[in-house]
Amino acid sequence: MIENARVLQPEFIPSEVEHRDGEINHLSHALDPITRGERAEAAFLTGPSGAGKTCIAQFALTRLRENVIDINHQYVNCWEDYSRFKTLYRILDGINETLNIHRQSTPTDVLLDRLRDYDGAPYVVILDEVDQLEDKGLLYDLYRISNLELVLIANREEELFADLGNRLSSRFSSCERIRFDQYNESELVSILEARARWGLTSGTISTPELQIVANAAAGDARTAIGILRTAARYADRDGADRISTDLISEAIPEAKSEIQRKSLDKLTEHQRCLYDIIAEAGEITPSELYERYTDCVAHPKTKRMMRNYLSKMEHYNLIVGNGKTRGRTYQPLS
DNA sequence: TCTCCACCGGAATGCTTGGATG
């Protein structure tokens, strides 16, 4: 059934991209000066998740590499590499400059100096989920490096610029802004058709079923492809020769909770205990939560530490906190 | 309106850890 699992993976970049010609051209145009050895304006991609921002950024870069012989590039996910050090390290990694950089005896500014000293081919850096970057001042430092080209990706433009402060905002005011809208249902269906064609045995799924998948994904291509992947896996498991609507119904909630499950696996014993209490209670006050938590584990941490755990879990979209001070409650996010 | 105080989150500080260094 599954002939090429790779094309159903979230990180797969297809060799042809549908329904995003305008955005690709816009980005290619913004990067065009590089082909003439000039400096490009920073590009800024915004839009909801699953709208193809990451995919188009990498795709446009691949195409650029076909036109420019000598160019380096690196993709950085700021959600994972959120600190100044980690981001810089990842960027240096892309040009193999990380030799002799060790955690100790390496103040972060040494990393920046080394990046400044770089005088090789033009270097394009994609900073995905840039709003998650802890130290936004890093953007200013990166911006000033001459042969470094930035492609920034974030969900909402306003939120990022609110964090940047005036000096930085004006610095990036001239950047090339590219907005992405959600895919509509028929666009999602044709994206899914392409993935099914590349990845699955032909005839295993037809358009009406793909419409159900697309509908459930609500414009999010990542979710849509996740559902298709899960359904195909189920079909394999059952030894079925095609993907039925029943299998899709089974796959929809599963695929939607897959990301959450991955996050849950990353939690420590204490964090997991807190999450379980919140999930079981449905809604709970901080003091009640702490009380139950102290009963749940052998050596409970302090309240302050619990707050750190909770904010981390909010960052992972596992829970939400309602209210700011007194009367705050926590709820699980389904 | 004023006073509590539950709760948040920043800052200072100490302890632990893991990889390079001698």
Add this chain to the structure above:
DNA sequence: CATCCAAGCATTCCGGTGGAGA
């Protein structure tokens, strides 16, 4: 092997905030 050092974790202290009740 012992040593060193910054990251990361945890604790303590504390100022700020805003809802509840006098």
